[in-house]
Amino acid sequence: MIAERAYRIETPRLCIRCWNPADAPDLRRALDESAEHLRPWMPWMKNELFSLDETVNRLRRIREHFDLGQDFAYGIFDPGGHRCSAARACTRA
Template sequence: MLRCWDPRDAPLLADAIDSSLDHLRPWMPWAHDEPRSLDERIGLLRGFRGRFDLGEDFVYGIFSRDEREAVGGSGLHTRAGEGALEIGYWIRASAVGRGYAREATAALARVAIRVCGVDRVEIRVDPANEASLRIPRALGFAEEATLRRRLPGREGEARGDAVVFALFADELDRTPVSSAPLEAFDALGRSIPL
């Protein structure tokens, strides 16, 4: 289940992050600000929800099918520029290797192109993060370049390099993204055709 975070998800987010800090910290600069209090997490999730509803940024939680566990997070981020969205993802340590990142990335890439109407979907990955590099490669994204000093570094550290992957709207039907099983719904629960 992939959906926008809700403030009521704060305990699930806390469990996912707090149990995975050693796993997340090498790749996610935000993980160095963890752990947070429950009230801080509620505020964070309210911000995610608000920006989502305003169409400014789309941060999603990745949940087990019954939504009793948060298995990670993802998003369609507007920082890639006009006509593009960037996908980011992280998976809790206990759920790595089960295909959640690949499934979420395929779903969001298709939604970005078919629902949001962008021409370009981008993914940026630390070149040392082998597991994360496999996701866009498996989904048919083109590896465009390695950009130096583009990923945010931790406080006091230099910015990191980023391998940039892209998928364009006219390439979608020739990739595994187009055939990934997916059902999408609007805020009222109505089916969205993809």
Template sequence: MKKQITYGIRTQRLLIRCYHPSDAPMLLEAITHSLDELKKWMPWAQNEPSSLKSKQELLEKFEQEFLENIDYTFGIFNTQEDVLIGSTGLHTRIGADAREIGYWINSKYAKQGYATESTQALIKVGFEHHAINKIEIHCDPENMASLKIPKKLGFDLVEVLQHNTTSPEGEPRDTMIWRMTLEQYQKIQHTFPDVEVFY
């Protein structure tokens, strides 16, 4: 399978695409609104909210990494691209032939299936366009909203790392590692909705 990196993905309700620095005001608003929830689970959220300038610089970094095929962080937008629903990524940190999907949803749009919809799209793109052999989702066992997604989408729980990280209060935390292989995906890919991809 030829490797093709998708710049954007259109689903039934969403446009999932590489961030632009001009998205910084929407990102800052989404993080600020969602801060109470994000701080429970996301280490980077402990330093939020930050300035608009710092958000522009972050998105410049994301865009550069994307264009250089280093890492792939996507914004999750409504189809009009005037609302940032959340953020996700096909991250390269677990190896060249694998991707880790991470995600968070703007609290205004929680519990509407957007994390599932965007994750399904990234699984499809990962296996069909990035030419990889496995995808993982890592999450805290206490983060019930997050761990529902790999369960629902056909991932296997392959490992629980004991006390490998800490909570914002400094308490030890575990990390669940959920995995789907290319072989597993090929058996169920007919259940994944079609998406439109952009290069």
């Protein structure tokens, strides 16, 4: 059974939406810019050395899991849904 999910939620201040492989350059930039700040708090960032191609592939898998209702990883973007400012994942129990 596929869980109900929202692909996109928009407010006047932000857009929360599922990731797409096309988001890879923006996600890669955000991770690269924030790496030193994130490493102490997020264990998965300790070895975050993925290339852009690997980031595209990672987002393909994330989107596949989202479409199948297995995991729900969202990006938090500007109101137009273009520039990423944060990320959040929700895993089914």
